[in-house]
Amino acid sequence: MSKNSSNTMALVPNTSNKRETVCIFGTGDFGRALGHKMIQSGYPVVYGSRSTQISNLIPKDAEVLGHAEAAQKAAIIIIAIQRQYYNFLTKLADVLHGKVLVDISNNLKLNQYPESNAEYLAQLLPGSKVVKGFNTVSAWALQSGTLDASRQVFICGDDVEAKQLVMNIVRGLGLTPVDKGSLLAAQEIENYPLQLFPTWKFPIFLSLGLGLFFFFYCLALDVIYTYIYENNNFSFFIAITVPNQVFPAMALTLFGLVYLPGIFAAIIQLYRGTKYRRFPDWLDKWMLCRKQLGLIALAFAALHAVFTLVTPLRAFSSWRTSKQIISQVLNNQTEPLDHTNAWLNDSYLALGMLGFFVFVLLGISSLPSVSNSVNWREFRFIQSKLGYLALTLCTAHTLIYGGKWFLNPEAYKWYLPDIYMLALVVPCTVLVAKCVLILPCVDKPLTKIRQGWERNPRYSE
Amino acid sequence: MSKNSSNTMALVPNTSNKRETVCIFGTGDFGRALGHKMIQSGYPVVYGSRSTQISNLIPKDAEVLGHAEAAQKAAIIIIAIQRQYYNFLTKLADVLHGKVLVDISNNLKLNQYPESNAEYLAQLLPGSKVVKGFNTVSAWALQSGTLDASRQVFICGDDVEAKQLVMNIVRGLGLTPVDKGSLLAAQEIENYPLQLFPTWKFPIFLSLGLGLFFFFYCLALDVIYTYIYENNNFSFFIAITVPNQVFPAMALTLFGLVYLPGIFAAIIQLYRGTKYRRFPDWLDKWMLCRKQLGLIALAFAALHAVFTLVTPLRAFSSWRTSKQIISQVLNNQTEPLDHTNAWLNDSYLALGMLGFFVFVLLGISSLPSVSNSVNWREFRFIQSKLGYLALTLCTAHTLIYGGKWFLNPEAYKWYLPDIYMLALVVPCTVLVAKCVLILPCVDKPLTKIRQGWERNPRYSE
């Protein structure tokens, strides 16, 4: 009666030339799509159904039987029925005993039931080996064969052999099984396909709000003010000039917001004298969306770069150049090169390009396959050292861009600061605070706290 | 006699300080390269060979014995001989019984034999545990240590423990084992190293053909026509001007071709009233190369962007600017800013840049590590919503670029439309068809069909 695990796996080798029969309970959309795909991949498929009449819905080469007969024909039964009908399966408990049941169900909303469907199934049929899987694959994609997105199929289950059998089928269909561990992971796997960029929601709404504010602010100063007081109709500025002031302002502000929570965290830890208390909820959430904020900031920085580079191609730009040159000719004067201006101009361009370059490196390092190939020390180095370098370069770029206009009263239309000054608020705050935090007298206690070794005795319980 | 799987694995712990001996059958190139690498990594290696004389070919530290003696010294035997000599191994069946045989063979062409070499070996020696592996690694790369490409070694086999032992060796050599399941996967693994971008072939040939057509069309209109009728030798247009008309035309046409099969699929499904019938073969193939078409379109769009941005640096460009300004000066007239022109010009530039930006986002989302980290709902959102947004922006960019010339008879050289009009054909077709398909009266039945719930009764069998 001794049975080692290689004997158990010996079920598989015998089938090396023909694939094992798979039973599918339920003839709904996903059941049929999966059946089609399996038949195409060489698996004999038998459907278990209440009625065996509706055969025109079902792939031609599949057999349709009653549930019990169908189940007896296969070691693996795919449960393609909805959770509310699961209790009907308890009648088949004997037939299903020892069989591998694959729960492929999805819910309509997140955490719809207290326990996952797969765990519920496992409770109903304790004698069967329940494996969760296939729910993250789209029926439409299976059907049309256009699996150009992720080919990953998340699998979980408590029985290792059962999981192996299901993973072999996944591979047989040309998909990539990903073992997510025991059935505890079923809740997560069931919630997975219902998400739509959950971590991106707050950063995107924040960007939208901030973007609209900057847009109308800039529109007022650059187009409406000019129209009212200078009687110039520069409405076409809406296409390139105004966006190209909004984009860098967005990029700089959002980039500052990436590093602000780290500053807050350091201050809170210094004040509390311990790292072993949770941050306030808002700070926790903010810290978790830093990567998304940074990527949105990078997107705006990239748009700013392209919108700037395209400047010489604009009709407005060549008209202005012509006008300047012609006015010089008509006045019979040639302007000499203004060296201060050349320095300022070249510096802010160079700083901007270098800042953008380092920012792009940060972006590349946040690609999953790249960040998975660096360790924590390297990741901290990139995010902390390179990140602050990029922020410093971009802030300096904006400061030098402002340059001589900062204190010029003519630059203040309607007594309002120009948009680039608003954009400087957050990054300058971050950089000043960071300078304070790296002073040795502040940095030392903070480092100790973060190594878990220091703690103010007044916080002991 | 009871033996649980942790006892079986106990073979490994005992060797934690010295590595187990590996036997290699065959002293061909790959056998020697693998032996060298194994000896470097601390594995004792013993070669099994017909003659033990040719020792100068073999790594110094390796032993060379007859096949039977060599096999007895190791639990793992690497079969580095060609398939046609496999039947000679049947004589050694007794010695090889229970041993792990690693089939590392490759064929010369795809699907050369009816069954994979590893399955053939397993049939010849049913008492041995056959594992397929190492065939995807290059002997040259193993030898020179320059494994800067993929370090993945695909492994498959029916016996879990045997597979584990081989995977440990793979890890010991500094490579990454990837478990591809049971021996059924051997055919796929054997075909893998023989492929050379199979999914790219059709898209690349299509692009080449289309590109050549556009190039000569554009050459005729821009260089030859100008030479004949305007007596201007603009042959240097071949370097930048002509390519920069071909690139956007290619990008737009190929981008349209990405979405055209989806339109056809929808029409076919609406006509048939079911999604459960296969599409015609040409449509299936077309749908499977949409990602490649899209990436090639993106490459052309990127080239177009760079070739456009470089314009102000061209000698021709600064000569033309000078000429215009000087003629204005000599005529003593200053042209006022043409507001309509400024609007059109800024709009088409802005639309182009935004379209390219969204297109780049699409491209980034198709990187394997990014598309693996989104679920189906998110992938559909990106590909469908963002994709159509990018296509619409790029098409609008081209339409506004054409702008006032569309109906201008002077724009038609030799009565032929300009190249950007040709480029608009496919994307405009796609966008018009898509507009029809999202009308509620068309969209509703299509959605039902795709959910598998509706089917025209006339199609029942």
Added chain:
Amino acid sequence: MSKNSSNTMALVPNTSNKRETVCIFGTGDFGRALGHKMIQSGYPVVYGSRSTQISNLIPKDAEVLGHAEAAQKAAIIIIAIQRQYYNFLTKLADVLHGKVLVDISNNLKLNQYPESNAEYLAQLLPGSKVVKGFNTVSAWALQSGTLDASRQVFICGDDVEAKQLVMNIVRGLGLTPVDKGSLLAAQEIENYPLQLFPTWKFPIFLSLGLGLFFFFYCLALDVIYTYIYENNNFSFFIAITVPNQVFPAMALTLFGLVYLPGIFAAIIQLYRGTKYRRFPDWLDKWMLCRKQLGLIALAFAALHAVFTLVTPLRAFSSWRTSKQIISQVLNNQTEPLDHTNAWLNDSYLALGMLGFFVFVLLGISSLPSVSNSVNWREFRFIQSKLGYLALTLCTAHTLIYGGKWFLNPEAYKWYLPDIYMLALVVPCTVLVAKCVLILPCVDKPLTKIRQGWERNPRYSE
């Protein structure tokens, strides 16, 4: 008494609703951080400690007991104490017998001890199942929940079930376990978090040295020479003009250095007549950092591209354009278009852009997720064919840029060649050598040698 592996795993299913208790030995920083995280994830945690008094350091919901009592409460014990205190655990050998011990220790420097900490622990307690893990995760990251870097936790161990249990906990904490095989891998896993871009060190230092040389060389010729002999203060050239001569020189030289070791390797193999002897050490090391050299070259090429595209936006550039046009007007002459110049100018721009484009494709193909999805044949094709194509295009770009100045004595300031001529040395050498190597009379013997089939008899031993 028979126990198959699915029975062994049956430990897990019973806990599908509550998670198993985990014991942590040691109340240091990492022990506490891990305990906090586990409690948050629903694991009951019990600490084993010498003194049970210091409870204010420990998460509130955790129990603190003596070592022996704590160990009895859990199947998994996390050893969060330093290696030098491990021998104290031998007293608990009986209690720890059969338990899973998770070694999470890190060393202070690479290869600090002859054997890994985990292997040392396994030797001390042969009755326990030692699993290495968690050491690659940062305590600070665990604590703050900001795991935005890699979520991968490397695991190794000789006992498969023990490893499974630990991997389940890893998954339960929201991290991704990566099985690295048997305990032999512990050394590698312990060294992993101590590395800081080890493969990048040499390429970065080389780039720094080369960059400084080029910078001062260019500064001397472009700024200092001009200041001394032409009395022009072009100090602002330091911001853009000088870097934009250094960047392409760096890019081209480093790109050449990527292919130079391949040339040396071929020459050495041809000379020796065999591929089965190791290359000299310097060549081995050089070959292993080719990817890094290439990526740094790409970074410089990207900087060169951006710094070039920004040219028309520079104050200096528009001043120079104005000056040229005004001087033409004042002299009452209009310069005709110089066709040769237009050809040369457009060609070098087009070649540069195409070269950069192919170079970017090479860069994308070196992203881990992309290079993992191509096989060796495809990788060789990209690296060898596309790489040489990019190098040829970039070299041609620089040659044509030099164009008419090569032999012009005025171009030699202080009798020194311009920087682009220095940059051409390495790539031209590589391309000439490659042309020789692909001559059939050289290529044939080299191919034979690389296939392992030919060998000069004089090298037989």
